[in-house]
Amino acid sequence: xxxxxxxxxxxxxxxxxxxxxxxxxxxxxxxxxxxxxxxxxxxxxxxxxxxxxxxxxxxxxxxxxxxxxxxxxxxxxxxxxxxxxxxxxxxxxxxxxxxxxxxxxxxxxxxxxxxxxxxxxxxxxxxxxxxxxxxxxxxxxxxxxxxxxxxxxxxxxxxxxxxxxxxxxxxxxxx
Numbered sequence: 216x217x218x219x220x221x222x223x224x225x226x227x228x229x230x231x232x233x234x235x236x237x238x239x240x241x242x243x244x245x246x247x248x249x250x251x252x253x254x255x256x257x258x259x260x261x262x263x264x265x266x267x268x269x270x271x272x273x274x275x276x277x278x279x280x281x282x283x284x285x286x287x288x289x290x291x292x293x294x295x296x297x298x299x300x301x302x303x304x305x306x307x308x309x310x311x312x313x314x315x316x317x318x319x320x321x322x323x324x325x326x327x328x329x330x331x332x333x334x335x336x337x338x339x340x341x342x343x344x345x346x347x348x349x350x351x352x353x354x355x356x357x358x359x360x361x362x363x364x365x366x367x368x369x370x371x372x373x374x375x376x377x378x379x380x381x382x383x384x385x386x387x388x389x390x
Contacts (some may be wrong), residue, residue, distance in 0.1 A: 285340065
């Protein structure tokens with residue numbers, strides 16, 4: 216039988232020293248007590264997410280989407296150029312070989328300053344990423360797919376864990 220060691224816990228610096236509300240017995244932070252309802256109701260509509268500094272998780276995700284839209288725009292523009300302007304396509308591919316697409320704004324700023332031909336490519340990329348974001352990206356589909364992926368992944372991980380930790384035989388599980 217396993218024994219668990221008990222480690223003393225120190226108070227994290229971001230929590231108040233007395234987090235319990237004496238009147239309700241509930242934590243007083245990060246939720247605020249509603250004054251118009253009974254004294255035991257709490258006003259918690261969103262989860263508090265520690266560790267993001269001044270940016271929210273949504274702001275971090277939007278930054279990643281911004282860079283992703285730049286990547287998509289480069290793919291669209293390069294596909295267009297490949298069919299009707301092979302010289303510009305070649306120039307864009309050469310630039311891509313020496314510059315990272317990880318930061319979309321930095322990529323476009325460097326492309327603009329490369330030459331006047333590259334400037335027109337950069338402006339086209341900016342135009343396409345804006346149009347794609349505003350008109351073509353399926354935001355509702357993103358939310359649906361992300362939620363579905365989280366649910367399926369959670370179910371799979373929990374199922375695997377239960378199978379690993381339970382003494383069920385292969386005959387019982389059908390595997």
